[in-house]
Amino acid sequence: MKTTTTAEEIRKAYENRTVREDDPYRLRLHLMPPVGWMNDPNGLCQKDGTYHIFYQFSPQSVWGGNKAWGHYTTTDFLHYTDCGIALYPDTDLDRDGVYSGSAVTKDDVMHIFYTGNVMEEGNHDYVHTGRGHNVMHVTSRDGFSFSARQCVFTNADYPKECTCHVRDPKVEKIGDRYYMVLGARTKDDKGRILLYESTDLETFVYCGDFHTEYTFGYMWECPGLVNLEGNLFLMLSPQGIPAETYRYQNVHNNGYFTLKGTIPTAQCVKEFTELDIGFDFYAPQTFVDEKGRTILIGWMGLGDTDYTNPTTEYGWQHALTLPRQLKAVNGKLTQTVIEELTELRTSERYCPANEICQPADNVFELEIPVTKESFSLQLRSDVTITQDHGVFALSMGKSGYGRTVRQAQMETLRNLRVFSDTSSLEIFLNDGEVACTTRIYDPDTTIVCSEGYTIYTYDAIHLKKM
Ligand code: FRU
Numbered sequence: 001m002k003t004t005t006t007a008e009e010i011r012k013a014y015e016n017r018t019v020r021e022d023d024p025y026r027l028r029l030h031l032m033p034p035v036g037w038m039n040d041p042n043g044l045c046q047k048d049g050t051y052h053i054f055y056q057f058s059p060q061s062v063w064g065g066n067k068a069w070g071h072y073t074t075t076d077f078l079h080y081t082d083c084g085i086a087l088y089p090d091t092d093l094d095r096d097g098v099y100s101g102s103a104v105t106k107d108d109v110m111h112i113f114y115t116g117n118v119m120e121e122g123n124h125d126y127v128h129t130g131r132g133h134n135v136m137h138v139t140s141r142d143g144f145s146f147s148a149r150q151c152v153f154t155n156a157d158y159p160k161e162c163t164c165h166v167r168d169p170k171v172e173k174i175g176d177r178y179y180m181v182l183g184a185r186t187k188d189d190k191g192r193i194l195l196y197e198s199t200d201l202e203t204f205v206y207c208g209d210f211h212t213e214y215t216f217g218y219m220w221e222c223p224g225l226v227n228l229e230g231n232l233f234l235m236l237s238p239q240g241i242p243a244e245t246y247r248y249q250n251v252h253n254n255g256y257f258t259l260k261g262t263i264p265t266a267q268c269v270k271e272f273t274e275l276d277i278g279f280d281f282y283a284p285q286t287f288v289d290e291k292g293r294t295i296l297i298g299w300m301g302l303g304d305t306d307y308t309n310p311t312t313e314y315g316w317q318h319a320l321t322l323p324r325q326l327k328a329v330n331g332k333l334t335q336t337v338i339e340e341l342t343e344l345r346t347s348e349r350y351c352p353a354n355e356i357c358q359p360a361d362n363v364f365e366l367e368i369p370v371t372k373e374s375f376s377l378q379l380r381s382d383v384t385i386t387q388d389h390g391v392f393a394l395s396m397g398k399s400g401y402g403r404t405v406r407q408a409q410m411e412t413l414r415n416l417r418v419f420s421d422t423s424s425l426e427i428f429l430n431d432g433e434v435a436c437t438t439r440i441y442d443p444d445t446t447i448v449c450s451e452g453y454t455i456y457t458y459d460a461i462h463l464k465k466m
Contacts, residue, residue, distance in 0.1 A: 005058075005066040007088035013060035014085055023314040024443060025423040028363045028460035029344070030300065031072055032319040033057055034082055037064040040168075040222060040283035041297040041320055043086075043103035043112050046290050050075055052110075052143050053297065054086055055320065056100060062312040067097040069114070073143070077323055077340040079462045083144065093118065093134045093151050100222060101136075102170040102285065104178065104201070110140045111201050113152065113180065115167035127185070131155075131164035135182070137201075152204060158194065159209070161186045166194065170224045170285070171201070174232075179264045180204055181223040183236065191220030191238050195266050208266025210234055210257070216272065217241045217253075222283040225264055228294055228328040232259040234269060237283050246391070246409045247274065251304045254282055258331060273332060278394065278427070278437035279307065279403045280318075286326060294326040295338060300424060300437055307402030310441050311423070321437060322419060322426060334432035337419060345456040357447040359457055366418040368453040375413050377449045379420065380442040385427060387413040392429065392436075399442030406436065 017035035019026075032038065036059035043054035050073050057070030069087040074080045087098045094116030101114025116134040124130020135153040138146045158166045165185040172179050180196040192211050196204035210223075217238035226233040233256045241248045254276060257269035275284060276298065284298035301309075301318030309317050324335040345365070351357045368377070374388040382397025392410040396403045410429070419426040427436040447455070 005060050007068070007090035010058070010060055010066060010068050010088060011085065017059060018315070020314045023311075025311045025314060025441060027319055027421045027424060029322060029341070029419070029421045029458060030319045030424065031055075031080065033059065033070065033316050035059050035315050037062055037316070038070070038299070038318045038320070039064070039301060039303070040100045040299050041285045042069055042100050042114065044285050044287040044295070044297060045103040045105060045110060046287070047105050047110055047143050049290065050143060051077070051289070052103065053320070054103075057085065059085075062315060062317045067099060067117070069098050077338060077461075078343055079464075081464055081466050083466045086144075087112075087114070087138070087146065089117075091116070091149055093132070093149065094136060099133075100168040100283065102224075104171045104173060106201055108141065110143055111171070112138045112140070112146070113169040113171050115169065116149075116151070117167075127163050127165060128187070129164065133164055133167045135169050158182075158184070159206070161188075162192070163187055165219060168222045170222075172225045172227070174225065174227050175263055177263075179225055181225055181234070183219070183221045183223050184209075185219040189218040189240075190215060191217045191236075191240075193220055193223045193234060193236060195264060210267060210269050212270070213268055222285065224286055226256070226286050226294060226326060226333070228326065228333075230262050231328040231331065232262060232264060233257065233328075233333060234259055235275070235284065235286065246407055249277070249406050250279065250302060252282055252302060254284060254298070256333060275333065275335070276435040276437050277406055277408050278435070279305070279400070279406060280424075280439045281321065281435075281437040284321075293338070296324045296326050296335065297321055298437070300439065305402075307400065309439055310401060319424065324432075324435070329433070332433065335428060335435050336432045337417070337426070337428070344459045344461070346459050347457045349455050351447070351449070351453055351455055353450055353452045354448065357455065358445045359447070359455065360445070362420050362422050362443070362445055363458045363460070364420050365456045365458065366416070366420070366447070366453050367456075368416040368418070368449060368451050370413045370415055370451055372450060375450055377416070377418075377447075379418075379425065379447060380440060381444040381446060382442070383425070383440060385416070392434070394427065394436055394438065396438070396440065399440050400438070401441055403438060408434065410434065
């Protein structure tokens with residue numbers, strides 16, 4: 001159970017990487033690990049015009065293992081630089097994983113907070129004993145070189161009812177204060193989010209927690225506060241929610257609660273809304289960019305699934321979603337792929353209803369207004385997207401590698417926007433009120449739709465090494 005890969009082995013795995021030229025699944029619009037395993041986006045921020053996108057990275061294995069922070073940058077979301085590894089698990093307080101965390105800038109300094117994961121030797125369950133989850137703090141003036149690490153909290157500092165699992169610090173400035181939220185699992189197996197407040201990013205004061213009256217999973221991971229025009233939302237990735245016919249269909253879920261008030265205060269939260277109902281979406285993180293946009297990037301993957309990814313044969317697994325702008329509309333969050341992506345469009349064409357369209361490759365966007373009562377869209381050889389009798393469904397055949405059906409109740413479908421990449425689909429329904437993201441593995445380019453639609457073909461994002 002204890003991780004043994006050292007920081008040095010991680011560095012070597014990254015430096016000696018080989019990327020297979022014959023890989024049919026490399027994505028053209030998305031960030032992927034150069035080699036090995038990727039999970040959560042971390043430390044999302046913009047400083048001096050440059051966007052920093054860190055991520056959970058295990059270059060040494062497609063199955064994960066000890067985690068470092070990989071690092072991409074971009075100034076326009078079209079040209080990216082692979083900056084290698086920013087933070088290694090190389091201190092006593094994070095030797096078994098530089099786990100997820102966030103970044104916030106103050107007085108021209110980037111402040112990163114993350115979880116230092118420690119696994120003790122011995123016979124432990126690593127939930128109630130044997131596990132250290134430390135909140136670590138590092139700073140950077142340029143975003144590339146980092147200060148020595150300081151420990152903000154160890155497990156001894158968290159409320160007594162928590163297990164060892166207290167992680168994923170996300171810090172947000174709201175009003176004139178900084179707020180840190182931490183995901184937690186209690187000793188009676190309930191999910192919680194701990195709330196701390198700070199004026200200077202040095203001292204954090206505990207202000208209570210976010211909890212539900214009813215049991216809603218055993219662990220809440222990757223929390224975040226989203227403040228949009230005075231609407232406050234608490235995002236989280238809850239684990240252990242029983243699947244229902246039309247909700248919570250993944251092994252681990254994601255979504256948000258609407259909070260009371262305009263300043264974060266500890267409270268009992270009630271109605272949970274899923275952010276993305278597809279097979280491959282988890283641990284999303286948001287940040288506010290220099291234009292004031294709230295941008296979300298999620299992990300386009302999920303752990304503990306019974307479906308698989310043939311990319312493992314090519315030495316890598318998982319990716320990040322396209323960056324999506326969040327808006328609050330009628331008290332709910334909507335998601336729209338950031339407008340920069342449209343710069344990559346290479347052609348535009350109208351396709352009439354029910355005609356077979358076969359673009360040259362699978363990198364395209366569809367804009368589909370819905371005019372009829374029931375809707376169907378076929379993509380690739382065996383994927384269908386339907387809405388009929390109040391139910392939306394994404395059904396996948398062999399190309400899903402074990403992914404079968406995801407469905408949700410939806411009274412009316414007004415429009416769809418579908419972003420297709422070589423091995424992924426991101427489907428946005430009703431102006432982004434619902435999102436549905438999946439990996440898919442099929443070179444077939446067939447498109448047949450019950451409605452007429454516009455198809456845009458796309459060029460690829462540019463990626464260079466630092
Ligand atoms: C979510 C998560 C986080 C943790 C990280 C470790 O996917 O489990 O809670 O910090 O991944 O990689």
